[in-house]
Amino acid sequence: MQRVTITLTEDLATELDLFMAKSGAGNRSEAIRDLVRRALLTRTDVPAEAPCLAVMSCTVDQGVRNLGARLAQRRLDTHDHTLATLSVPLDHTTSLEIEVTRGTVDSVTRAAEAQFLERGVAHGALALIPVGEDAARHSHEHSHGAPGHEHSHIRVQAGFGPVEG
Template identity: 85%
Template sequence: MQRVTITLTEDLATELDLFMARSGADNRSEAIRDLVRRALLARPDAPPEAPCLAVMSCTVDHGLRNLGARLAQRRLDTHDHTLAALSVPLDHTTSLEIEVTRGTLASVTRTAEAQFLERGVAHGTLALIPVRDDGARHAHDHGHGAPGHAHSHTRVQAGFGGTEA
């Protein structure tokens, strides 16, 4: 085995100890190995270029190193992938941030992991939804004389294997 040293906040260490008590882990190393193993297993086994939608949520301490402004700038820099963003104020400095984005599995995962590693970001969660673009462009007649705009549809898939939900 390889030895790795980590630093935890007091609150996170307390949560880890509670997890140990509930799970029956004998020590922190065993508990951390279990949590890391589970996190790695939860990642989808799909090609990095697989298209998906992602729902990313986390709490953000806006009083820390201009963090809120940096995260907002990242959303602006990736405006072509951001479908929606919601910021819910929780107190005078903390908010719950929720983003819906689209892209490849690799790009949305990389973005989320970078955000979750930021100091002042906590409780990060990423939910992935496998999709495909049906590619068929069409327009709808809306009945008021004006032609509808041409568009295609995003189809939700059952999994990253490609079958529709």
Template identity: 55%
Template sequence: MQRITITIDDELAAELDAHMSTIGASGRSEAIRDLVRRGLATIPQETEDAGCFGVISCAIDQSVRNLASRVPQSRLDRHDQTVAALSVPIDHSTSVDVTVMRGRVSDVTSFAEALFLERGVMHGTLGLIPVAEDKVTHVHNEGPPHEHTHLKVRSSF
């Protein structure tokens, strides 16, 4: 681990301390490492073909014409990428929807952006989790060796 010295103004230090207590960090270094990781993970760096999990969340006005059927159908159209979906009713016409998708960054991002452009979709966010596939040959119990694909979460793209 490397030691790095930074200088920040008092106001930013106070915001960092408030963030630190919010996330339960034990010190400024831990909080800064967390913020740097998050920040670096959002910077696109030739990520179009990189593997990822995408967590897509938004509020959906279910009363908008056909939106309540178009959103689930859009997930079914990408059934090979959709891992999970959750819809939580908020009031008589609005739900919070969360979809977890797996695939290439470009595919997950294009799905999310198309969803966010729909009339009646609000507060859309996309969180990308970079992953790499690792193929390993193992033996389970006394059976023959066979290959498995394991996913490994990466710290950045």
């Protein structure tokens, strides 16, 4: 880690201390790291081809004609990018839908925006998590002695990196 010294106005220091108390941060450094990390993930100049994981959430009115079927078909059409889905019934017609996908910033953003535009979909939110993939592939022997399959791992990155231009 690098040590960075900053100067804050009294008002900002007070706000930071309030944030610390509400968030549970143990000290100002933890609070500032959290705030900076969150701010960097909201950049709008992220490269479109940057790999990421995406967590998309929205409410869905299941009473809207064929909406549930259209959303299910979209997930089937993108099965190679969809990692997990969760549907939480909220009342007799509304559910909270949560989907974790993998792709490029551009592809997951376009998919989320298309879903948010559907009639009957509301409260859409998209969180992007920058990732990279290990270049080295390996396998693990299973505990029951069966050979493992060759694979690599996704690694969560601190940010999307510098943007060239």
